[in-house]
Amino acid sequence: MQSQTEFFKPTGTLALPVTKVGDMAVSVGATSAPVFFYAEVKLPAKSAKSVSVDIDDLVAEFQSKSAANAKAMSKGRQWVAETFYKDRPNLAQLRLKKGWSQLELAQKASTSQSYVARLEQGKVDPQMSTVRKIAEALEVSIEVFAEALLLEAKP
Amino acid sequence: MIPSLLIHQDAAQDLRDLMVSDRAAAGMVLALLEQAKHDSTVIDSLLDHDFGAGRTEDYHISRWWDLWRSGYNIWRLKIWTVPKGSLKQRIVYAYDPTQREYHVLAVVHRDFDYKRDHAVTNRILQAYRDLGIARY
Numbered sequence: 001m002q003s004q005t006e007f008f009k010p011t012g013t014l015a016l017p018v019t020k021v022g023d024m025a026v027s028v029g030a031t032s033a034p035v036f037f038y039a040e041v042k043l044p045a046k047s048a049k050s051v052s053v054d055i056d057d058l059v060a061e062f063q064s065k066s067a068a069n070a071k072a073m074s075k076g077r078q079w080v081a082e083t084f085y086k087d088r089p090n091l092a093q094l095r096l097k098k099g100w101s102q103l104e105l106a107q108k109a110s111t112s113q114s115y116v117a118r119l120e121q122g123k124v125d126p127q128m129s130t131v132r133k134i135a136e137a138l139e140v141s142i143e144v145f146a147e148a149l150l151l152e153a154k155p
Numbered sequence: 156m157i158p159s160l161l162i163h164q165d166a167a168q169d170l171r172d173l174m175v176s177d178r179a180a181a182g183m184v185l186a187l188l189e190q191a192k193h194d195s196t197v198i199d200s201l202l203d204h205d206f207g208a209g210r211t212e213d214y215h216i217s218r219w220w221d222l223w224r225s226g227y228n229i230w231r232l233k234i235w236t237v238p239k240g241s242l243k244q245r246i247v248y249a250y251d252p253t254q255r256e257y258h259v260l261a262v263v264h265r266d267f268d269y270k271r272d273h274a275v276t277n278r279i280l281q282a283y284r285d286l287g288i289a290r291y
Contacts (some may be wrong), residue, residue: 052161072178076186
């Protein structure tokens with residue numbers, strides 16, 4: 001936790017004797033005396049949201065800036081498919097081989113990004129009409145798509 | 156529930172700079188981070204010290220030992236690439252267990268020496284403190 005100590009110049013004088021302020025004994029004579037205030041201020045941590053960006057938003061920023069950036073992202077996803085999913089022919093691999101984000105697949109299959117995310121995590125049991133739409137978007141057979149889904153299916 | 160993966164504004168700037176200097180590398184790092192966010196297999200490995208050592212996996216996870224000994228929960232990810240060394244970037248991140256959040260704090264070149272007095276190290280530690288992540 002960040003701690004910041006701030007010192008202040010005397011802001012005035014006390015005309016009356018004071019023997020105690022809070023838990024601290026203060027000895028002040030009958031004559032006017034300068035008063036120093038000491039304050040330790042513990043600043044709250046910066047909200048993660050105020051200093052951070054979600055990876056999906058950052059990717060969107062890059063992709064919207066130039067076609068070259070979008071192409072680099074697409075190639076990056078294909079590299080992820082070849083490198084990290086070479087032994088996992090699941091739905092994520094099918095999508096990444098196309099160079100698409102979850103949002104892009106969702107848009108091509110007329111569904112939502114969150115649905116694609118849950119599908120990739122094996123958290124939904126899709127209807128046949130949805131299977132057909134996504135398989136068509138990915139340009140794979142329903143059999144290939146079903147096998148990919150079964151790899152991530154949770155019991 | 157998959158933990159969150161957030162990119163600190165300093166790391167976002169690293170990636171913006173990388174997108175200018177080496178667009179292909181930026182695309183690879185971004186695509187990996189994008190996928191890590193959505194894949195529990197990847198994100199769960201990010202706290203597994205020495206995961207992938209000896210090229211047993213496609214990437215290697217390591218604590219930043221010098222900082223770890225001082226109580227910082229900071230890690231580094233190195234991708235094993237083919238051909239060897241074709242991706243020269245390392246991803247430095249912290250984990251906040253109270254929020255179940257991973258925070259990417261920097262994307263550094265492999266020549267970065269991880270020394271305590273390096274400006275990038277100081278920047279990373281400042282970001283860690285700003286986020287209020289606990290030290291042990």
